Every structure is written in structure tokens, then in C-alpha cells.
Amino acid sequence: MDTESNTFWCRLLRAKYENGISMRKSSNWWKDLHLLCFGSREGKWYEEGAHRKVGDGGDINFWYEKWIGDASLCCLFRPLYQVSAQQNHKVKDMGVWSAAGWSWNFCWVSPLNMEQERLLVDLQQLICNFVPKLGCPDSWKWVPDQFGIYSVKSAYMLLSGSVPVQGDNMFRLLWSLKAPSNAIALAWKVLINRIQTKVNLNRRGIVLNSACPLCLTSDESTDHLFFSCPIVWKVWSKISAWFGVFSVLPADSSGHFLQHLGILGSLKIRKGGWVVWLAVIVCIWQGRNSVVFRNMQFDANAVFDLVQFKAWSWLKAKVRSFHYSLFEWISNPQECLQGV
Incomplete structure (x- = not known):
């Protein structure tokens, strides 16, 4: 319903x-x-499992509903919500369109204090890449299912406290993707945390400075290097903007893989999107190694360009019906994947 x-x-x-x-x-x-x-209290299972998927934002309350991340913004940013003059506003009413595009427009009932100012910066960073889709109605996503589709089986497993075993299905999906086997093998190592990051090498007794070579602010774990490093995040942000998809992705490997470009809906398009995910993983690892072993700089723009080319060349070589030029692929990747 x-x-x-x-x-x-x-x-x-x-x-x-x-x-x-x-x-x-x-x-x-x-x-x-x-x-x-x-x-x-026991009957909150449906609310927890069903999340909103934003289109034009006309039906989704900005503060109350879980539309970006796993919690409502009024819970995450309670001090801001309490002084908001827009507590009952829909997402589309929280900003304006102009010749420059979409911009957020917050109104407060009183001046913000220092804590609220800091929270506002965090809120703006969280939603900065989101843009409503004009003419696209809001919809729902069933979180317990990896494709967002409600089923009696997934609801039963949620109610019974069983955790769906995604491992077999996830790896079966991974190995079915149209990409070189060495790229898939690298992604497989990332998903099972067997990649040779500094944290993993330290665990094996190889003592190294564990700082991430890209940002130098956190330990180089698998999840940090590929998904939460602020330098690498710029690449994922460019990928999302390229596909016209804006969402907050998990910072763990399996969650990131399963939810990558999930808003696209069609499994056929998502499989092409997962090929792009593989290309990002390969390019990040190559860029990281160039920094560590060749003392080069990690350039997010150059990595993004390489991702576009790699994904295109893999699809061109592996998928017979993929006959699009590199220019067409860069200009409109969704349309190219729909024709596969």
C-alpha cells in the first residue's frame, strides 16, 4: 500500500x-x-525496515522520516530541529531552485549558538550532494532486502531475529559481473578484508606506520582506505554525481557494495553499476600504491577519469550488446546501461 x-x-x-x-x-x-x-514497541519492525527513497521530495518530511541514512534528521540533529522554523516541511520545501541549481534554505526561530553552528556544518555535509529529482515521485525501499523489495521471507526473517546470509549471494553476484577476473579477485579480497592494507600487515607482524597514505589522519584499514577516507570520498561523490544518484552509503565494504547505486532500481542497470564499483576499487588501489611506492599524488579527478574508461572498456569487451562510444558512456551512463 x-x-x-x-x-x-x-x-x-x-x-x-x-x-x-x-x-x-x-x-x-x-x-x-x-x-x-x-x-x-514490538510493532516497530515495519517502520524500521521501510525507508523512504526520495524523488522530488514532495511527500517526505525533512526532519521526521528516514530518507538519508538510517535515522531521521530530527534524531541526529535534535538541537537544530528544536530551533527550526520548518519542522513540518517536506524535503522539496527546504530549498529552492535557481539558475545555479538546487540550494538548501534553512530558517530558524532564534540565532544558532556555537554547538548548533557546528551541527549545521555536519548537516550540510551530510546532505550537500542530494538534489531532488523533478517529476520523479517519492517511493519506498525495504532495507532488509538487498534490492529494496519487500517479501514475506525477508519480513519473517526480520521478525524472527534471523539475519539473512548475504555472503553467498553477494559473492555469486560479484563473480557474475562482466569484468576481468583479476579485478573481481581484488574486490573479493576487499569484501573479506584480506587486502594488504597497513592495518592488516601490522596484524601479521609486519610493523609499519599505519597512517593512511592518502589523508594521513586515520589508520589505513580496508574500510577506511576504500570507503571513508576523505580523499577517496571525492571519487565516490563524483561517481554518484555522474549517475545522478545522491545518497549516503555505508562505510563498510559489503554494505557499500550491495547499496551502490541502489536507487537506480533495475537489476540490469545495477549490474552495470557494480562494474563501475569494481573499477573504482581497482583505481583506488592502484592510486594508493602509486602514492606508497612511487611517491606520487592521489588525484581524485584523474582517478575518476580512469574509472570511467576502465568500466567502459570492460563492458565493451565483455557485453556484446554494449556498443556505445566512450563519449556516449561519459555523457549518459544510465542510458547506456539500459541498452545492454
Whole structure:
């Protein structure tokens, strides 16, 4: 009913059963269903599993609903929410379109103190890459399923406390991608944390300065090097902007892989997106090694250009129906993947 709210069968059910959930004359069946899914501490499972996927932002409350990350912004930034003059605003009402594009526009009931100013910077960094999609309605994503689709099986496993074993399916998907085997093998090592980062080498008794060679501010673990390093984040940000997708991705390898470009929806397009993910992993590792062993600089723009070329060359060589030029691929990757 969330995903097909305007269809005839949804309107029929609401007309028959939904007569105000809190009113005594509401259907017992409807009240029991509401209680099961929303009305008690144990009944929060559906709310926790269903997240909003933003289109134009016309139906999603900016502060209350979980539309970016795993928590609502009013929970993450409570001091800002308390002084917001836009507590009930939808996402699309929190900014304006201009000739320069989309920009956020916050209003406060009182001047911000120092703590709130710092939180505002964090909030702006979190949402800076998000842009509403004009003409695209908001929808829902079922988080327990890797493709965002609700199923009775995933709901049962969530309710029973079972954790779906994604490993086999994830690696089966990885090895089915249209990319060179050495690139897939490197990604496989990243996913199982067997890549030779400084942290992993230290664990094996090879004593090194464990600082990340790119940012020099954190230890070089697998997840940091490939997903959370601020230098590497610029590459992922460029990839998202290239595909026109803006979301907050997990900082762990398996979560990042499974949710990469997830908003695109179609499995066929997502498989092409995962080839791009492989290319990013390969290029980051090559760039890191150039810094460590050849004393070169890590250039996010150059890495991004190389990712585009690598992914295109792999698809060109591995997929018969991929007949697009490099210019077409760089100009509109989604359209190229739809034609595969």
C-alpha cells in the first residue's frame, strides 16, 4: 500500500477499513494490522525496515522520516530541529531552485549558538550532494532486502531475529559481473578484508606506520582506505554525481557494495553499476600504491577519469550488446546501461 497508494485496490481497502485508526468504529482487522506494524514497541519492525527513497521530495518530511541514512534528521540533529522554523516541511520545501541549481534554505526561530553552528556544518555535509529529482515521485525501499523489495521471507526473517546470509549471494553476484577476473579477485579480497592494507600487515607482524597514505589522519584499514577516507570520498561523490544518484552509503565494504547505486532500481542497470564499483576499487588501489611506492599524488579527478574508461572498456569487451562510444558512456551512463 505504501508503494501503490494510488491504485484502485489501495483506495478500496482504505475506503472499507480506514475510518480513522484511533476511532472506535474503525475495523478491528485494520486496527490489529496497524497495531502489529506500528502501534507497539514490538510493532516497530515495519517502520524500521521501510525507508523512504526520495524523488522530488514532495511527500517526505525533512526532519521526521528516514530518507538519508538510517535515522531521521530530527534524531541526529535534535538541537537544530528544536530551533527550526520548518519542522513540518517536506524535503522539496527546504530549498529552492535557481539558475545555479538546487540550494538548501534553512530558517530558524532564534540565532544558532556555537554547538548548533557546528551541527549545521555536519548537516550540510551530510546532505550537500542530494538534489531532488523533478517529476520523479517519492517511493519506498525495504532495507532488509538487498534490492529494496519487500517479501514475506525477508519480513519473517526480520521478525524472527534471523539475519539473512548475504555472503553467498553477494559473492555469486560479484563473480557474475562482466569484468576481468583479476579485478573481481581484488574486490573479493576487499569484501573479506584480506587486502594488504597497513592495518592488516601490522596484524601479521609486519610493523609499519599505519597512517593512511592518502589523508594521513586515520589508520589505513580496508574500510577506511576504500570507503571513508576523505580523499577517496571525492571519487565516490563524483561517481554518484555522474549517475545522478545522491545518497549516503555505508562505510563498510559489503554494505557499500550491495547499496551502490541502489536507487537506480533495475537489476540490469545495477549490474552495470557494480562494474563501475569494481573499477573504482581497482583505481583506488592502484592510486594508493602509486602514492606508497612511487611517491606520487592521489588525484581524485584523474582517478575518476580512469574509472570511467576502465568500466567502459570492460563492458565493451565483455557485453556484446554494449556498443556505445566512450563519449556516449561519459555523457549518459544510465542510458547506456539500459541498452545492454
